[in-house]
Amino acid sequence: MSDDGRRPPPGLEDIRLHDTRRRRLVPLEPLVPGHVGIYTCGPTVYAPQTLGNMRSQLYPDLLRRVLRAAGLDVLHVVNITDVGHLTDDASAGDDKMEEAARRTGQSAAEIAAHWTQQWLTDRRRLACCEPDVLPRAADHIPEQIALVRTLEAKGHTYVIDDGVYFDVATFDRYAEFAGLDLDELEATGRVENVDAKRHPADFALWKRTPPGVRRQQEWDSPWGRGFPGWHIECSAMSTRYLGTRFDIHTGGVDHIRVHHTNEVAQSESAYDVHPWVSIWLHNEFLELGSVKISKSKGHVLVVDSLVERGIEPLAFRYFFFQAHYRQQQAFSFEAVEAAGTALRRLVHHAVVAREAVGGDPTGGDPGRCDPRRRSFWSALADDLNAPRALTVVWDVIRGAELTAADRWSLLADFDRALGFGLAEATDPEAATAAGSDPRVDGLLAEREAARRTRDFTTADRIRDDLAAEGIEVVDTPAGPTWRRR
Ligand SMILES: [Zn+2]
Structure with a gap:
């Protein structure tokens, strides 16, 4: 049974998702039948999250809604990175939080609190469900130290002046996940080299505070005072809430080569598991092209950039559904405005149907509704094909042979995935x-x-x-x- 006590709708019996590791569509086979654990890499809270970043929140939200509609019990963990994310993503540069604190004169804690709240507000404005668990990296330092100790005990680490490093030569599958060429990396140096690293791909597990420096965020550890690396946070927090193996890990494609490759190396080395995560989902970028963004937002495209132009945030949710999450999507304000117009029409038709049947979603004729229900849910069961699901929505709105009862029964059902709040919406055209x-x-x-x-x-x-x-x-x-x- 699904979250609201109904049976899984037709079309959602077999869910297939594209696994980055196996590079193909695979069936969802939960480790514990009926339960699915999802880990989503959340924001580094030193700056606003862009609409591109929000795409990495929207598709896990769609996934979670689809799985719930399928009757699965979902535990969705989304982390907050409030320490340890270095300015160059790997082992060099400074911690982004410390750097922001120096730049703004605020404390790292104030900056983290401010941008976490803004991100949560933006998620809600895009109708993303609240995460079940929202762990902050700075609240999970003991788990991270314990994980580094395990890796050390198993011979996967070495210590140099500035910290503890993961030795990628000790993990045979290191290059597999992202299809990396380690020899080439060795020759070119993938990232800014930290002197004394054995291989350019080796990455920091724990960074020591340099002598004479006092950091806002630092902790005692067996390797001296310092702070954790970014990658170890996600391995430690996902394990804390989902166990040493879990079903689905999500993130942007930019995380594949470094962050997620390193998470896999740490976790599979520490827990002796393979695969650590059953299915990896990655979303493609939002393409900005030559979009001009207002100076008041620091030339960063955020949810408020839409609001400033009179575009409701939910228009971006509709816009997101117009492309598959694994396709790059070209952003323009005009395209999101057009999505907003389509959304208002959709809501108008849904409210008209809803009011005609007094809000009762149970009245549809199965003969007319079930094939459309199946089309909608099987599109989403096919690697979250939202554009195809949207075409079914419009077929339902336009279908002359459908009654208001059919229409509302279908749209109310579909809204469990769409998240447009159709049951409470007022008619935007009447207003x-x-x-x-x-x-x-x-x-x-x-x-x-x-x-x-x-x-x-x-x-x-x-x-x-x-x-x-x-x-x-x-x-x-x-x-x-x-x-x-
Ligand atoms: Zn992560």
């Missing part, structure tokens, strides 16, 4: 239909006055000005009214 903007009403009255005096030049100019704002004047027998297009 802007008429009489709700005194300025527009005033212009309309002015136009009427002009028409009465046969001043059609003025009347037409007012109509054209409103049209330029996207407002359409509609003359009805009861007098003129207006609506936003």
Whole structure:
């Protein structure tokens, strides 16, 4: 049974997902039948999370909703990185939190609290479900130290002046996960070399605070005062909440070569497991092209960049569904605006159907509804194919043979994955239909006055000005009214 007590809908019996490690679609086979553990790499909370970063939250949210709809019990862990993420992602550079603290004059804790809240707010504005567990790296230092000790005891580490390093030569499968060429890395040095590292791919597990330096975030350890590496955090926190093996790990494609390769190396070495994670899902980038972003947001494209332009955040959720998560998606404000228009139409049709049946989602005719239900859910069962699922939504809205009861039964069901809040939504077209903007009403009255005096030049100019704002004047027998297009 699913989260709301209903049976799994037709089409969701066999879920297939694209596993990065095996490089193909694989069936979801939970380690514990009926339960699925998901770990999502969350934000490093030193700066705002961009809309590109939010794509890495939206598809795990869709995944989680689909699995719940399939009747699976999902435990979703999303971490907060508030220490240890170095400016170059691997072993060199400074901790991003410390650097932000120096730059802004705020404490690392204040910065982390501020950007964590902003990120949680943005997630909610995009209708992402709350994570079941939201662990912060700085709250899990003992787990990380214990994991480094295990790796040390098993001979996978070495110590140099600035810290403890993972020795990639001790893990035969290191290159496998991302299809790396280690010889080439050795020759070119994948990252800024830390002197005395044995191989350029070796990475820090624990960084020592240099002598004479006092850091805002540092802890005692068997290797001296310092702080954990970024990669060890995710291995330690995922294990703490999901066990030494779990079902699904998600993240952006930019994490494959370094961060996730290193997580696999640590975890499989420490726990003697393979595969540590059954299925790895990675999303592609949001392509910004030549998009200009307002200076007030530091030229970073965030949820507020949409709001500043009058675009509701949920339009971005609809926009996200228009491309597959494993495809690059070209961003433009115009495209998200168009997604917002489509979403308002969708909500309008859903509310009309819902109100026609008094909100009852159980009235659909199985003969007409089940094939469409199957099409929708089987699209999502096929590696979360949201664009295909959206075409089913529009078939339902347009299907002339469907009754309001059919339509609402289907849309209410689909909304468990879509997350548009259709059960509570008000009709966006009714809200802007008429009489709700005194300025527009005033212009309309002015136009009427002009028409009465046969001043059609003025009347037409007012109509054209409103049209330029996207407002359409509609003359009805009861007098003129207006609506936003
Ligand atoms: Zn991670």
